[in-house]
Amino acid sequence: MSEIAALPGDKIASIEEYETGYNTFDDGDMVRASTVGKTELDKEARVANIKHPKMISIPKVGDIIIGTVAAVMSSMIAVSIDYINGKPTTSKVECICSTRNLRKKNVALVNDIVTLKILNHLNGTIHATIEEPHLGVLFTKCRKCGKKVVQMRDAIKCTECSWIDERKLSTNYGNSDFVKLRE
Template identity: 80%
Template sequence: MSENAIFPGDKIASIEEYEAGNNAFDDGDMVRAATVGEKDIDKETRTANVKHPKLLSIPRAGDIIIGTVAAVMSSMIAVSIDYINGKPTTSKVECICGTRNLRIRNVALVNDIVTLKIISHLNGTIHASISEPNLGVLFTKCRKCGGKVVPMRDAIKCTDCAWIDERKLSSNFGNSDFVNLRG
């Protein structure tokens, strides 16, 4: 690599001078690299980019993502992003989604497939929302027996053991072709 070689987290530019471009993010003070590559400052568009042989898929604000819930905390869920606007990604980037404002105890559980809308990049973290009707759980199984579930208003019911559980279901829940859905 050249003298422009940078690594994830390296400072590229100040946010007063440049905006974050491809493979870069704004940490609130500086534009930093999101991947290994070469620094590319575009003075015309005032963007700081990272050239990488393989373009990493980092969602932007407004993108609809489909991912797998990796962790559930009291007021948020962490989601490993699998699809961005219907296109598969192998970057395994994660986002967090606040769940405090929803009046559901179990918005989603680990290994549920969910669809979210990216709302911002802040302090190196991708933030998402689950509040719109088309956003929420797309696929899940019974947490008690692992059986198939069917939707019941704002809950799911297992067809094997009849266990009922709350979830924030997407209006597209149960549609097996969810990868082709657009926001």
């Protein structure tokens, strides 16, 4: 494998010699770089790739993500992705999750830690679901005083001010290693 520095748009190889791989595209005549990185020509598989030093982690359809709720709207939540299939990511890519079909007043609130499943990539937006039982809020605090909460069936209760709030809790709520790291 040969490694040469490449910039976006640089010619990497002829399409007769190599197929496009990671971070490359076919312009009809040549295989070109789509990002900054090192050229990697796999002579056995006949594939041209660009190895980027900091790969942006984009979840694929079916991946389970853990993230922090960044915004709450009337029928959806926006989540900043922190983990993809249990592996940490620093890309801070966001996804949206529809909450329209859930019969809860508050599915999740800003700064709640949630687990979601990626449904699709549509129009440059990553869409996720929270509707399966193992998906939902993994960690939250009281919305009134910010103290610790405990689970009461499908709701949470503050240990300090006794405020009771409704959330879409995951079946893994409170017993995940991820939650213990954040307390």
